[in-house]
Amino acid sequence: MRNRNAAFRPARLALVAGVFGAALLTGCVVAPVPGAVYNDPYGYPTQTTVYAPVAPPTPYYEVQPALPYPGAIWISGYWNWSGNxxxxxxxxxxxxxxxxxxQPHxxxxxxxxxxxxQGGGWMR
Structure with a gap:
């Protein structure tokens, strides 16, 4: 009888190790890095007017990444005024x-x- 139980020990050990390993791996989730947040997700212009007491800096030169899908258009970045x-x-x-x-900003x-x-949205 001892020999029969001894034969099942490696199988039980492997089963317990597999279940324990699977439980540990469920915590290994890679969350995507959040992208930029836009006030109007659809990009239609709103009536909100943004004022700044000083002129914006010159725009950054942005390297356009590869097209993510056919027909995509590049919307250039811009300086916004927030938090003074x-x-x-x-x-x-x-x-x-x-x-x-x-219509660009x-x-x-x-x-x-x-x-x-001014601007920054889809116009008819």
Whole structure:
């Protein structure tokens, strides 16, 4: 009888080790790095006006990555105003919207002084 139980010990040990290993590996999950967050996920212009007391820096030169899918268009990055300073919003690829064209962001002098952010959305 001891010989029969002794024969099952390696199998039990392997089973326990496999279950324990699988339980450990469930904690090995690689979460994707979050991308840039945009206020309007669909990119349609809103009536919100952004004012800044100082002119934005010159735009960064961005290297466009390879096309992620056929027909994608590159939306250039721009300087946004947030938290009393300019913050760079990186460029990205988007699917074209049927019947719309992309209007890039731009900074214009404000009639009330300072600078005003214009555009940045799909226009008919």
């Amino acid at each position: 300073r300019h913050q760079w919003v990186p460029g990205r690829y988007e699917r074209p919207r049927h019947g719309y064209r992309w 731009r900074w214009d002098r404000s009639p009330r002084g300072g600078w005003q952010l």
